[in-house]
Amino acid sequence: MDWANLRTRLTKMLRSVWSPFAAIPIALLLGALVLLAAGYNPITAYEAMWQGAFKDRTAFTEVLIKATPLMFIGVGLAVAFKCSIWNIGAEGQFYAGAVMATVTGIYLGDLPRLILIPLVLIMGTAGGALWGMLAAYLKNRFGASEVVTTIMLNYVAIYITGYLVTGPMIETKGLFPQTPKISEAAWLPRFLPPTRLHIGFIIAVLVAVLLYILIFKTSIGYTIRAVGINPIAARYAGINVKRNILLAMGISGGAAGLAGAVEVSAISYRLYQLISPGFGFDGIAVALLVNNNPLGVIFSSFLFGALRSGAEVMMMTAKVPSVLVSLIQGFVILSVVAFGVYRVTTVEKEE
Amino acid sequence: MKDCIVRMENIVKSFGSVRASRGVNLEVCPGEIHCLLGENGAGKTVLMSILYGLYQPDSGDIYYKNKKITIGSPKDAINLRIGMVHQHFMLVPTLTVAENIVLGQYPAWKVLSDMPAIQEKIYQLSKEFDLNVHPEALVQDLSVGEQQRVEILKALYHGADLLVLDEPTAVLTPQESEHLLSFLRELADKGLTILFITHKLEEVMQVSDRVTILRDGKAIATVNTSETNPRELARMMVGRDVLMELMKKEGESGEVIFSVRNLNVKDEKGLPAVKNLSLEVREREVVGIAGVSGNGQTELALALAGLVESQFDEIILNKHSLTQKDLSRLNHLGMAHIPEDRQKMGLILPFSVSENFIAETYRNEPFSKKGFLQFRTIKDYSNMLVKKFSIRVGDVDEAIANLSGGNQQKVVVARELDRRPKFLLVNQPTRGIDIGATEFVRQQILAERDAGSAILLISTDLEEIFALSDRILVMYEGRIMGEVPPDHNRVEEIGLMMAGKTEATA
Known part of the structure; x- marks a missing residue:
């Protein structure tokens, strides 16, 4: 590949992911006004937030840990959305994956580590995929x-x-109300002790890259995109639309299920009632922010991870109530979306 | 200088690297019907969009009623009393006619209380112009022709002095077109100025006072309609002499390639649309299906392409008897299909030109290997087709949506014909495309016939049926009324059959 080509592609890529980051100052400004109005010092609050996300290596790895499930879920949803399947069920698919992983990790706990870990991840993926495909089946069979x-x-x-x-x-x-811990042989290795950073993060990045290749470089991805854009023309061309809906939901659910499995086997080591703080819904924003580009999801999930991490510290040290934290997160999402719309319209005008 | 209502001087407009208008001049006199004639992609619509404030020109001046103006938005245009009827209607289906007409042009808080007065005014207008549009009807219940009248009424309601119509007959039946053209003449007689965008020569000759020909973003000439003829117009529009008649080689048809016995298809509402239809198509033969639109042609095509369920005694392709299941994978069995609506059924619009070329073959070698798309091969192949079918496109990686309608259709035709089908199903192959592309597409279909394909042509354009067919079947209410050879002396007979009358009953 020649350099000019690579450069234009890099610029294109950057253009599709820069807006979330450009929108943040605006969102923080709006948030500052609200903090002021509520009687808090925005500077101390934001300082706490920044510290929470980037103070030291531990804080930073916590951001990556928080980004991991969002990355899995976000790339999966990006695939479904590319196929114009509006999967709002990543939350449920996450739970399905977490349940399957826990069951495997507890009842097959005697298996050796090298077998058990992959098995836990596979079972989690399968659980999420089946949960997602159930919805696809209902759509195909009954509309x-x-x-x-x-x-x-x-x-x-x-x-x-x-x-x-x-x-x-x-x-x-x-x-x-929680299960016992899963077998220690099922725990995902951590590779940067004493931090909690685990190989699940690396798997997530790999999955994102793989799904990017799948969507844009393979014939399967071609079909998924074709069905997503114009199912009628796809049918005329002899593409089996229903099979692709099933496939897209399988991939999407599978990725969410894998997120659940990783969460259980790397962080909580057990299943409890509200194991997801709404990953499945944040994942929707993560995917949409970068126009459903799987590589972009790596960046947007990192952004959300940082926000979540920072917000927790802001709550603890600056004593900002959690509703205000949610409000600021809301501002970030809104301004990122607004920037995204702006970007889309300007790009269209240029063309 | 002549008195004119609109003068556009030296209008230049580019979109990226595409130069849509390269210094266009246009003068329109009050009270005339002025046609803007040009092939798709010649820059007609862009010019009118500039006049209506949808685009801003890069340079050039617009004078309206002898004043230099800038039109920043459609709202400005409406205030200047310029009305526009777009090719694709700008109506909200779930609102009534009256609501659509005042939409966005009326203070929202007064719409409800003023509605009776608005409706009365619309009713009066509709009566005055004999438009027969009921203000309280829901737009979604109206036919295409009626919706178009709502669009015109909308312009009249806002007091338009200048009415721009963008290819208004493209969506109408021949009868509706006829009706519209005579109505426009009436409007012009009442003093309205009409700018009429078209690429159909007959319409220009029939309705206009003057005509400006656009080609490649430039105004070639403005002539008085009474002083020109279709051949001259075609030459100016295309830039070369155009074959008005195609050469159809005599040829012997061979054995039967495709046959259907007793096909029954239901329409969307579950009513029978195709009734006990039987036909056969032979090698080296074009069988034309004539008929007024809506007599089961769409359902016939859908059924043969395997896209809707159908009942039949037998369908034979290439000596193989087909089941319902086979129908959905016909393109693997040697059939190609040019569907009637290229944008909805034939193309995936945001995809690039090259991605559209491989829509049916992307899974096969050499376009994909071990599941990976071979972008180099795909690009080379696309460039080859673009050249072979003279498709006007900058780069095959460009989105196909940027191409003109004629070039989009050429992409579909190129894709289907390049598969060297044994049996080709063609539905309305030249609807809404310019004469240059029409000529080309028809030639390609005939070339395919001469190469031995069996072709079933469905078209509501009788001229097209005559130009291409070896045998003509007339379809009426889902049945074949009879078979006629393509002999111009028998047009009347065909016309009667299209209306459901056979000689015996007529």
Whole structure:
């Protein structure tokens, strides 16, 4: 590949991901006004936030850890959205993956490490994929809107988890609604002790790169994009639209399920009732911010990880109430989206 | 200097590297019907969009009623009493006619209380111009022709002195077109100035007072319609002499390639649209299906392409009897299909030209190897097709949406014909494209026939049916009324069949 070509491609790439970062100062400015109005010093609050995300190596690795599930979920959703399947069910698919991983990690805990770890991840992926494909099946068979079915399946997955951790799988001490720890042989290795940074982060980046290649470089990706843009023309060309809907939901759900498996096997080591603080929904924003480009998701999930990490510290040290923290996060999403719209319209005008 | 209502001087407009207008001059006299004639991509629509404030020119001046003006937005244009009827209607289907007409042009808080007065005014206008549009009807319940009348009414309601129509007949049946043209004449007689964008020579001759010909973003000439003829117009428009009649080689048709026995298809509402239809198409033969649009042609094409369920006794392609399941993978069995709506069915619009070329073959070698798309090969192949079919495109990686309609259709035709089909199903191959491209597409279809393909041509354009077919079948209400040879002396017979009458009953 020649250099000029590479350069134009890099510029193109940068142009599709810069806006989230450019929008942040605006969002923080708006947030500062709200903080002032509520009687807090925005400078101390933001300083705490910055410290929380970037103070030292530990803080920074925490950002990466927070970005990991968002990256899995975000790339998966990017694939579904490219196929114009509006999967709002990554939350449920995350739970399905976490349940399958926990079951594997507990009941097959005697297996050797080299077998158990991949098995846990595979089972988690399979759980999420099947949960996602259930919605695809309902859409293909009965024409049920995936927006509705995936949202409803979220509840089903969350309540099944609730049942499992309070009933059949509750830890033997039975004090909390949670399962016992999974076998230590199922724990994902951490590679930067003493931080908690685990190989799940690397797997997430790999998955993002692989899905980028799948979508833009392979015939499977061609079909998914064609179906997403114009299902009628795709059918005329002899593409099996239903099979692709199933595939896109499988990939999307599988990635979310893998996120659940990684969360269990690298961070919590067990399943409990509200193991996801809404990863599945943040993932939607993560994917949309970068126009469903899997490589862009690496950056946008990092941004969200930093926000979450920083916000927690801001809450603790600057004593800013959590509602205000959510508000500032909301500002960030809104301004990023606004910038995205601006970018799309200006690019269109240039063309 | 003549008195004119609009004068556009030296208008230049570029989109990126594409120069859509390269210094266009246009003068329109009050009360005339002025046609803007040009092939797709000649810059007609861009010029009118500038006049309507949708685009700003890079340079050049616009004078309106002898005043130099800038038109910043459609709102300015409306205030200047310029009305525009777009090719694709700008109506909200779930609102009523009256609501659509005042949409965005009326203080929102007064719409509800003033609605009876608005409706009355629309009713009066509709009556005055004999438009027969009911202000309380929902737009989604109206036919295409009626929706167009709503668009015109909208312009009239806002007091337009100048009405711009962008290819208004492209979406109409022949009868509706006829109606529209005579209506426009009436409007002009009442003093309205009409700018009429078209690429159809007959329309220019029939309706206009003067005509300006655009080619490649430049105004070639403005002539009085009474002093010109279609041949001269075609030459100015295309830039060379145009074959008005195609050479159809005599040839013997061979054995039957495709046959259908007793095909029944239901339409979207579940009503029978194709009834016990049987036909056969032979090697080296074009069978034309004539008929007024909406008599089951669409459903016939959909069924043969395997896109809707159908019942049949037998379908044979290339001596193989087909099942319903085979129909959905016909393009692997030697059939190609040029669908009636290229934008909806034939192309994936945000995709590039080259991605569209491989829409049916992307999975095969050499376009993909072990599941990976071979971009180099795909690009070379696309460049080859672009050259072979003289498709006007800057780069094959460009989005196909940027191409003109004629060039988009050429992409579809190139893709389908390059697969060397045994059986080719062609539905409305030249609808909405310019004469240069029409001529080309028709020649390609005939060349394919001469090379031995069996071709089933569905078209509501009788002239096209006559130009291409070896045999003509007339379709009416889902049935084949009869077969006629393409003999111009028998047009009347065909016309009767199209209206559902056979000689026996007529």
